Amino acid sequence: MSTSGTKQELLEHLDRLTRAATPETVGSFTTMRVAADINVSRSLASQYLNELVRDGLIVKVNSRPVIYLHKAAFEHFLQHSLPASEYPSMTALLKSVGVGEAKDFQKAIGYDLSLAPCIDQLKAAMSYPPYGLPVLLCGERGCGKARLSRLAFEYCHNRGIVPPEASYARVDCAAYASDLAGLKACLFGDASAPGVLKRVGGGCVFLDGVDSLGARQRDLVISLLGEYGRSVAGAQAGERARLILGCSTSASASKASPFGRIVPIVVSVPSLSERSVSERIDLAMHFLRAEGRRVSANVRISRGALRSLVEANFAENVDGLKSCVINCCSHAYVPGSKDELVVRTYDLPASVLGASAAQKNDDVLLSCEKGSSGQADSSHRASMIEGLLQAFDRLESSVTSFGEFTSEAVGHVREYQDHLNFGGAAANPRALSCERVLNPVLEEVGSAHDVELTRKSSRLLAQCLTVQLRGNGVEQLRPDQVEKLGRLHATLSRHLRATAAIVDQLSAETRTALGAEPDLLCRTVMMLDINSSVVAKRNREYMGIICCHGYSTATSIADAANRILHAHVFDAVNMTYDQQVTDVLLPLRRLLERYSYCKGAVLLVDMGSLTDIASAISQATDMELIVVSNVSTGLALEVGSALRANESPEARLAEMAQLCAPAFSVTHASNHVDTVVFCSESGIEAADKIRRLFSESLPTDTPVELVVADYRELAEHGLADPTFQRGSVRAIVGTMDPGVESIPFLALEDILYEGPTRRLDKAFSRCMDAAALASFHASLLKHLTLQNVIESITILNPEKLYAEVSQAVSRLADLMGQPIAPAATIGLYVHLCCLVERLVTKTPIEAYANEREFRTAHAAFIDAFRTSFSSITDHYRVEVPATEIAYVYDYISSKSATREHASGQVEGSSQQDE
DSSP: OOHHHHHHHHHHHHHHHHHTOOTTTGGGOOHHHHHHHHTOOHHHHHHHHHHHHHTTSEEEEOSSSOEEEEHHHHHHHHTSOOSOSEESOHHHHHHHTTOSOOOGGGGSTTTTTTTHHHHHHHHHHHHSTTTOOOEEEEOOTTSSHHHHHHHHHHHHHHTTSSOTTOOEEEEEGGGGTTOHHHHHHHHHBOSSSBOHHHHTTSOEEEEETGGGSOHHHHHHHHHHHHHHTSOOOTHHHHHSOEEEEEESSOTTSTTTHHHHHHOSEEEEOOOGGGSOHHHHHHHHHHHHHHHHHHHTOEEEEEHHHHHHHHHOOOTTHHHHHHHHHHHHHHHHOOTTOOSEEEEOGGGSOHHHHTTSOOOTTTTOEEEOSTTSSOOSHHHHHHHHHHHHHHHHHHHHTTSSOHHHHHHHHHHHHHHHHHHHHHSOOOOOHHHHHHHHHHHHHHHHHHHHTTOOOOHHHHHHHHHHHHHIIIIISGGGSOHHHHHHHHHHHHHHHHHOHHHHHHHHHHHHHHHHHHSOOOOHHHHHHHHHHHHHHHHHHHTOSEEEEEEEESSSHHHHHHHHHHHHHTSOOEEEEEEOTTOOHHHHHHHHHHHHHHTTTSSEEEEEEOSGGGGGHHHHHGGGOOSEEEEEOSOOHHHHHHHHHHHHTTOOHHHHHHHHHHHTOOOOOOOOOOOOOEEEEEEOTTOHHHHHHHHHHHHHHSOTTOSEEEEEOOHHHHHHHGGGSGGGGSSEEEEEEESSOOOOTTSOEEEHHHHHHHOSOHHHHHHHTTTOOHHHHHHHHHHHHHHOOHHHHHHHHOSSOHHHHHHHHHHHHHHHHHHHTSOOOHHHHHHHHHHHHHHHHHHHTTOOOOOOTTHHHHHHHTHHHHHHHHHHTHHHHHHHTOOOOHHHHHHHHHHHHHHHHHHHHHHHHHHHHHHHHO
16 A cells, blocks of 8 residues: 555544544544554554644644544534644643533523523522422423433532432433322332432432322322421431422412422523523524534534524424424435535424524524634623733733723723623623612712712623622633733722722622622723723813703713713713603702712703703702703714813803704605516516506506516616616516515516406506596506417417417326416416427526425426426427426415415305304
C-alpha cells in the first residue's frame, strides 16, 4: 500500500472510530490503538497522526496517553466547531466549546428564567433535613417533570446530600392504576426482591402520574407520605428515599388535590407556551443539535421554520416539540449528504405550518451550533462580562483612557439593561419580587446622596442579585476572570469615589432588606450603571423635569432625550388621566428637594393646568423655576443640550421656541388614473387579447387604464415592477396568479364560471356608477365566453385544441375515479390550453417548490395525467414535465377544497334553517 493510501486509511479509520465514540470509549483512541487497528508500526502511525494534526484534519489531546480524534466527526458529535487542533487535556477541549461546565439544574434550558422558581423550590425540598420534604410536581404532559426530578437527584448527589451509592428510580403509576398488590410490591418489595424505596439507597424516587391512580392505590401513597411527616433519626433517616410526585393536572384538580393537601411543597412546572421565546428557541436548537449528532451532520434551519416551531402549540409540550423536530429532520434528511442537514419550512408537519405568518428573510438559514441562538438571558449576561473585561484589558494596556473605558463599559451594561427591559427576557417572579423590595431602598439611598436612582437600576440590581443567589455569581467565573474583575472594581473605586460610596451604602441596605449582599460582579455593574447620574447631577446648575398628561408620556420623552443626549438630564412625572394637578405636586416637591443643590429647574409640560404649576410649587422651594409648555422630544433635546452644557436656558428660550415651532405640509390626492393589469403565462400577446375582451365590454370614456404586463416579470419583481409606478393598480386579471403582494388577483376562469363578482366590481367601482357597472356586466358576459378566451390565449387552432383538452380532462376524471368540480373544469380548460402552448413554444414551467415530494406522494396522479393526455402529447410531439403536472394537481385540489367548503356552508345553513 502506498504512503498516501496508508495515511488516508488511517484518517478514514479514525473517522469511523470517532463517529461511534462514547464518553467511555473516547479515551482509548491512542496511537497504539490506531496502529494495531490498521496494522502499521506505532512510529509510522504517530508520524501520520501528527501530520494530520498539522493539516487540521484531526484533533490531538495531550493527555496521558495522547488521544486523537477525527476533527469533523467530533465537531458533528459536539455540534460545535473546534477553534484549534491541539488541546492540553480533554477537559480543556470540552471547556472551549462550553461542554461539561453545567451541573444538575444548570443543564435545564431556562433554569435561570421560567424554571427558576421551580428549581428554587426543589433545592429547598431536597436539602431540608433529615431526608428532604416530599414534592408534588404539577404540569401538563411532556413539560419536563421527569427531567426536573432526575436533575433534583443529581443536585443531591453533587452536594453530598444523599449517600455516594444512592440512585434514582422512576415509577410509572399508570401501570398500577388498578393494581394495589403490584404497587405495594413495587414500593415496599416482597419476598423475592426489595422495593424501589429501599433499592435507591437513600436516593430519589419519582412517582410519575399519581393522578392516574385508583382510590385504594392513592390511599397507599398518601399513607406513605404520612410516614414522612414523622421524624426519623440516625441511620434510618439516611436510608429513607426522597419522594417526588408528578401529576398532569393542577394541584386543585380532584385527582391531585388529596396529594396537594398533604405534600408540603407543590411546584407548578410551566407548559411550553408559558416558557419565554428565548427558551423555546433554545429548546428547538437543542433538539436539532441532538439530531445532527445522531446523523453526524451540521444542522441548519431557516428563520421561517424556526419561528414556526417556536410559535406552534404542542399537546405534549416539550416532548411534542422534540417529536416534531425529529419528524422535520427525518423529512429533510437526504441519504448520502452526510455533512449537512438543512431544515426548511416545507419540512414541517402540516399542523405546524400554519403556526406563523410568513415574513421577510424567512429563507435565511441559521446555524444550530451551540450558542448560536444567543438569546437566553445567561448568554446576554456572559457577553456583558466578556465585554467589560476586554475593555479593561485595553485600559490596562494604555490603549484607551479611563474616560473611554467607562464609556465603553457603560455601553455593555446598557445593552444588558435593554435586554432585561425590551428584549423579551422572561419575567422571573423571584426577580420581580426582589425589584419590589429594592425600589424603596434605591429611592432612599438616592435621596441621601441627591442622585436619581431609577427603576431601571432597581431592575438591574434585582436581576443580578437573583442570578447570584441561584449560584451563578462570581463563583461560576474562571479564576482569571475573578482576579481581573477584582482589579476592575478596585480601579473604578479609586477613580469614582462618590459613586463607590453610594454603591457601598446600597449593598449594605440590600443586605438589610433581603439578607443577601451583592457580590463583586453585581457591585461593579451597579457602579457603572449609576455613575452617569452621579456625575451629571453633581456638576449641573439646572435640573430638568418633564411633566405630561398620560400614563407614561413624560417617561417616554425623558428616556428618549436622555438616551440621545447620552446623559441623565431629565426626570419624569406622569399625570394620569384621573389625576388633578394637586396629585403631582408631591412627587415634584420631592424632586426639587433632592436636587436642592441646583440653581434652578426647567419644567417642560404639555398643556392645560400644568402650565400654571410654577405658582403651585413656588412656595416649596427657593430654586429658580422655568416652565415651558407644549413639550415635545425636539424641545426636550434643545433644552437638554443647554442644561448639559450648563448654559442658562432662559437666554435661549426664544431661540428654542422658534426652532421647535410646529410645521406642516399638505399632500393632495394624486391624479393617477386607476389601472387594471392583465397578464398570462402564455405571454404578452395572450394577455393583450384578454385585455381587448375587457376593453370592448367597458362603457365609452370609462376613466380606467387597461395595461398588459409580462407574467414572469410580475412574479419575479412584485411591487418593484415598473407597471406599478404608472398609477393606482386596482387589480390583476389573468390565467395564473403572479403572487404580487397586496394587489388582488382575479382569475379569468373564475369570471367565466361565476360571472362578474364583487371583487371585479371593486376594481372598477371608483370609475363607474351602478348603472355603468350593470352595463359592463351585460357586455362582459357577451364577450367573455370560453371559446373567446381560448382563442385569445393560444396561437394554436382553438377549436381542435379545445376538443382535445375536453377529451383529456374527461379521461383524467375517469382515471381519478371522481368527477372534477365544475369550477375547476372551466379553469382547467384555460390552464391546459396555456400549458399546451407553453410546451409547443418550449417555455414550460420548470420550478416547483416540492417537486421531489410531489413525485413520491402523487405518482398515481402523474401516471393518470400522462395517460389521459397521451393523444395531445403525441400529436404535438411534446412531453409534460412533472412541474406542470404538479401545478395542475394543486389547481384541481384547491378548487375541490373550495367546493367542499362552500357545500358545507350551504348544508350548515340548511340545517340551521330547519
